[in-house]
Amino acid sequence: MKTIRLTAAQAMVRYLASQMTEEGESFIAGMWAIFGHGNVAGMGEALAGIKDKLTTYRGQNEQSMAHAAIAYSKQLRRRRAMAVTSSIGPGATNMVTAAALAHVNRLPVLLIPGDVFANRGPDPVLQQIEDFGDGIVTVNDCFRPVSRYFDRITRPEQLLTALPRAMRIMTDPAECGPVTLAFCQDVQAEAYDYPESFFEKKTWYRRRPRPDEHELRRAVDAIKAARKPVIVAGGGVHFSDATEELKAFAERHRVPVVETQAGKSALPWDHDANFGPVGVTGASSANAVCADADLIIGAGTRFQDFTTGSWALFRYPERRILSLNVQPYDSTKRDAIPLVCDAKAGLALLSEALGDHRFSEFPANLKQAWLAGSDAITAAPKDANTLPTDMQVIGAVQRAAVDNTVVMCAAGTMPGELHQLWKAGRPLSYHMEYGFSCMGYEIAGGLGIKMAEPDRDVIVMVGDGSYMMMNSELATAVAMGVKITVVITDNRGYGCINRLQMATGSAEFNNLYEHTSQTHAMQIDFVAHAASMGARAVKVASIAELEIELEMARDAEKATVIVIDTDPYPTPDVGGFWWDVAVPEVSPRSQVNEARLRYETALKERR
């Protein structure tokens, strides 16, 4: 056996650079790195040595670097992924939130935190926590519940089994998620005679599992027995590249489609079968179809509470759920009839098996009524003297959008209102991280999206709160020449949580700055802040100015930040559905008691 003597870190990066996609690109599209003593000598030397084949990027925070990596993969439908390496201790734990985000959203990312010395020579090394009763616990054990595969590399030859397992998880459609390879810092530098064959190019083909024939038959029977089915299209439709099959299915069998946050843009907004966004942040049209449906057909959805209205939305008495999902875990939720398969393959086979079976006409008028209502609230304001609403900001961005625009967001007011109001055209023109809804995903995520699809116009929507939480990858985007447009809606605090607080009967408290314990009124100059990181930054005074600046941003030479003050109180008065947020059972506040009564009534609707 021919061998080659490499350090474990050299072997790791050499292996990663040899893993290919079906399309002939390297699966790992790059490595984000912030070095410390836990990875600079081992991983750092190895990455410098392979930089022609595997590019290393330096961001500003391990969490946001991982956000960029995750967004990159989401935008590419998981075809490629990125890796992130950190030192031990704080650099490592900074990535835990990002790991959880990738875990919830079923997205691949390879996290390589440094770890303590395997040989324990320096015990305790700088930043090592000490467990009094367990000799093998390190901070990296925090990654266990938020990784789909976790391993700790304590000997160089363990890479021979750990790395192929890591690749399998990241390329497996059902088990896809974050992989953490905690890399003991002494081991990174340790040499071993690796078989040369380990570094040969390897292609990872996409698996498209077809349904079991009995499951397929039961699914066909269930659909044929239904009178009013609806398809709930989730993120799996995009991951599987099944948008054409979904459209063909909906047209041929005339089944209405509604879209989750992750599924939005599966069908164009104006397609006859698309009844719009579903659930808590849904359209009246979609929710009416769902309330009436006797068969809910999930297509690549995990049925999270925003989709199901905390399980009160699908309220037809004898309704059943059929869950087409590549992951068995999702396929049997709420006693669903399982159809375990890839969405693209499964929808095509299901359609074939259904033959000419066709349901009655799509419900009339629902969609027109919805669009009339939503168009009214996104229209440019007549009165330029009042503070714009976030809905009007969405309208402006929509009017300024072009065919290849991707609008993205993650947390705050915007995700819900974009889900409701954004008119998505082509697939993946809408990128929402709403599995974890992580404040701080936005700017780094925008960077990742633009790296994945450099030709697309990427618009990041971010609230002032999320911007304040994490913004520093803006400097990275500017430095890397990655041109994104960031729209900051400044309502001076956490507007959406403030409204939720009021809706649950509480007084306004600790959300908007004016309700916090401050002695000097918080005033943040977002333009100066963004400009200090090298971005083009402007503040606009009106919706009309916003539209002009959005056009200018498209032709600008670098990343642009546009700041607009908005009103923290108004929300769409159309669409939407109940969401289960538990209201206190006892309280001296009468408003809380009233909210509790409403809550108890609403709970009775849950199925």
Ligand SMILES: Cc1ncc(C[n+]2csc(CCOP(=O)(O)OP(=O)(O)O)c2C)c(N)n1
């Ligand atoms: C990391 C993180 N912390 C807390 C939350 C809970 N949370 C959701 S939205 C929000 C406020 C967002 O404020 P902002 O970005 O200004 O948006 P707004 O609702 O004001 O438009 C908070 C605190 C979260 N989603 N993520």
Ligand SMILES: [Mg+2]
């Ligand atoms: Mg805000």
